[in-house]
Amino acid sequence: MTGRDGGADLHPIGNSPVVILVRPQLADNIGACARAMANGGLFHLRLVAPRDGWPQEKAWRTASGADRILEAASVHDSVADAVADLHRVFATCPRPRHIVKPVLTARGAAAEMRVIAERALSAGILFGPERAGLDNDDMAQADALVRYPLNPAFMSLNLAQAVMVMAYEWWTAADDTPGRVLMTNETKVATKGRLENFLTHLTDQLDACGFLRNLPKRPGMVRNIRHLFQRGEVTEQELRTLHGIVTELAIGRRQRGRLETEDGSFDPETKGPSGREHA
């Protein structure tokens, strides 16, 4: 049943959990679920008594290319039939009910499903119909309930969105992307020595133009400028750009200084000694 949905273009994970849509109503929701599943690396879809029958052309239109998941989907008369070959079953359950069962967050369920997959066992997760959700008999088929932490004042979650959150957590549970990295691509992060070269260039030019002429305040001002450039990682390319900016501004100032010495719009008093260039 799950043999054909392992297309090379979807990078299937052999033992990924089965998504079981129980009595789904709208075919375009089924397609949107398949798309969300592909996003998160879930590839096994089962449909229990889809209201309008199966297959439905509409589903392919909203699947945005996750066709293999739809093609490999199996149809079942009952939840019991759909879970018969599985080892562990989770049921998504937005509202609290009087059932004594473990209740997991989506993240908690994803972590458990990863452990189950590592043991080469099969897990499935039940999603109820669009309006009513899973009924008590459906939930009695499950080992554990999954309740997403979401705004309790607005729990109306679209079916494909519910699948998306679970698929996202499934993928994330095995993902080790750091929460924050600097993307540098071809360019390299500059060494502190190169940053220092630039700060020296900048300070020299600021001395030259008179910006740092208040000697008592000078150390603090230089320190503030240093803090500004130390705040994030600066790349070598950015340092080259900054050197260029400072050099060009200084040249422009000196040229303007020559051209506009009689022009009140530019005060030559603020100019420092000229002729200092960055080595």
Place this chain on the structure above:
Amino acid sequence: MTGRDGGADLHPIGNSPVVILVRPQLADNIGACARAMANGGLFHLRLVAPRDGWPQEKAWRTASGADRILEAASVHDSVADAVADLHRVFATCPRPRHIVKPVLTARGAAAEMRVIAERALSAGILFGPERAGLDNDDMAQADALVRYPLNPAFMSLNLAQAVMVMAYEWWTAADDTPGRVLMTNETKVATKGRLENFLTHLTDQLDACGFLRNLPKRPGMVRNIRHLFQRGEVTEQELRTLHGIVTELAIGRRQRGRLETEDGSFDPETKGPSGREHA
């Protein structure tokens, strides 16, 4: 601009990040985004140059009741205008580009946005148009990029799904629901003493019916039964049910024993001493 979307029915978080849809194409996607925002406790929506103008009736149909978010949405000519009053801007970016900026996961971005909100600063997150995504000029307006860890072989993420993942992470970042709990509702988890009472009742009846007649194996069998019931938390209600099951099975056996002593289908040899009842 964000004053009216604070309806009591949506439990707004005053300083929640602004969702900025850049050149969105389909009004029903805008509505679905509003619904996802409400699910995750995001209430401030801005639209940059929506293709078909604004407002669009279709959006209200897919918002499933998140009307206040749509009603309070503001429309802007440019990204620069939409972010002008914000302190920090994130840009969702599914594909790697040659941009030197911090890149965060959705979870990493949510954590940073929580810190920003705690400092009473305003954050915004840019989502690009359905087909093309954000362009380089859009991303240059952002302090950091957000790239979701998802199946790299199938990155085609629906706009509302992209908003859903971010809204879900925003909510989850401030949520302390344990990953796994036992939902017991009215009934209480049984104490070990009450579990022991039941195990004694069960063992007595198993002795009585002869199930434990192999004395060398008896300790191991009793231990295995104990393990079975110790595996998860058992509630008081469940223990009452189990007591009832054991008692009724034992009564049935004794009655059958009386009625069917001459019947080969029931071997009276395996019956233990009768008359032992659970106190």
